[in-house]
Amino acid sequence: MPHPPRDSPVRSDIQEEKRENSLIGWVLHILSLLSQPAHIHEHMLNIATTQVLVRYLIKCPNPLPRAGRILIRLSKNIYSTMSFINQRHMSWLTRTIEDRPTVIEKNQGCKSCENLELLRDILVQNISVFAESGYCEGQMCLSLMRGTKQEKQNVAISAAILIRRRKLLRNVLITHDGLEVLLDVCESIRNDPALFSDAVLSCSNLGAHVGVVAMDLLLDPKEDTNCFHDNEHNDHPKDLTLSLDDGSEIQIHRETIANASPVFGAMFTGGFMESGQSKIKIPFLTHPCLTIVLHHLYGCVWCDAFKGLQVSVLMELVSVSDQFLLPDLNQTICHEITTRCLNVKQVVEIYQTSLQREYLVHGSKESLSKCAVNYLIVGEMSHFKRVQLWEELMKSKAKSDFVDDVGKTIRSKLLELH
Template identity: 25%
Template sequence: ITYRLTTSSETVKTNISLVLPLVIEQPNLLTTLLFGHHALQILLNALRTRTEDAVASLHNLFTTLGVMNPQGNVQVCSHCDVSSMRMESNISFQLDDGSIVHANRESLSHGCPMFEAMFRGGFIESQQATVQITDISSSCLSHLTRVIDQYCVCSLPKDHTTLLEMVTASDRFLLPELTSKILSNVMSTALSYATTADIFEWGVSTGQNLSIAENVPSQVVRYIMVAEMPAAFRVHAIKGILEGKSSDEFCHIATDIIRSCLQSYSKTYKFSCHRMYY
């Protein structure tokens, strides 16, 4: 195998690299072939030319290495009354596009230090009935004002785009606990084969400035490689990522995960072999 990976044509090298994760489980040999003889790089390159075969091979490799789906349990609300959580509106926000979002001044002041300073401090907004607020959509702000004072998953939007904006906005409004909760909801309920590319791209761009999001791309790669779904869905999701602006980042992250997991897999493999003989 090593000889063919060194001397054969590109087509033969690709064929060998595609089949390696399907037939070899010995960790030292896998490490040598994947990294020492560049089979992993060839396999990742094949994602663009032989997508279905390459995705199937990578899925098998991730499974062999024991990579886990990072998705947590889905939170389900069965007892709260959303309407009873909403207080009467007595403050309005005017957004960049001219739209208006109504909210309750007291609940915002109680739940958010930024709004508390705005409404109770010496700022001009404390005397205004309509406050100008920029760089946020009406959908994001309307949902955010509902969960700032009393959080419940049933008050969150189903749209993953709005949820991702809410993560950024809640961090902007100095609400770290709410930021964490909303991001957790994104990863546990909004992440699917259909939203994978959007969430991955968001994680790459946002994670540079928002520390809580820096692991999102890695979690997305782990999810799409090992979560239970039809093969066609997995291929669709990975194609979406590769067609985006962060395709190189996807390959770098996949490589890092494989390299890291090979180390722990090697220890597990040796232990299992030891038990077989003793």
């Protein structure tokens, strides 16, 4: 008897039947039956069961859809909810799906990735419905008051991911100190890396939900790399010398700089004594900082002179741009600083330096340190990268300041009236 064509429906049905009758197919059939009673056995609700099903869906090239249906069925049972909360099913699932190589390398057009992300969203939505019920609210609050340390940690992490209603979040995280438990986990990185990773994920999800906005969402990165400084500088006579504290000097064209900056314009052409001098002392500025200011005044947005600047120069430019009334330069530099928070080697220096004074950020209601904290909470980056950055801060002397700032940021948003 001839075999049916490879792409024929008959052949597909035969292959599907073989898969259903395979050992894995029978195991999934048994698990499916065990997931149907109203009161499900505790072994079915153990995180190990979830991990096996999810890893099967991730690693198998063409998994049986029954595995996903089992998880969805479990998520629709109210008696399963506290088991999911107490064992942190959703934080593990979210981390596992995001850290999967296909998600990182093929973020678009991967059907398997789309199916997994859809499954995660369905599970979170289903569990959230029951997590916000009066029964689960009471159980979570009771665990936070009288539970063991581990129970408190698991509830705090899961509540921050699953609960959406702000009033309920305030009750669990503020009234019953769930947020403090969550922040304590962040400070205890060395005890349990997986627990720390879940806590970082919860803080990020919670921050995004309550309205924390990263600076990179407010400001567009500057893409103009043209340099106008050299052309303009060479086309006009250098009739003024700026002298710095370190003895270095920079020659400029007086009129060009005066027209570009109201502060320099008042200094060079107003009634000040500097207006008639050929050399003017510019105190408290370093040579690299003044160089960037002049590039900006000549019309440069982000030319080669801006690239590779040390953190100390960038922080100086934040203050100088505010002092000289240069809001565009201030925004550009602040955007660069917050973006550099992605650099594990620089994040601690940036955050510690931003704490030393109140650096103002034009176009934002927040100081630079708050913008950096917001970026580290909800800025666009992978979970793996966020954990790396938080780990670096937790190992530094700024650990307590950072955790306190994260807590203040999230708490203030939670307490806002809507």
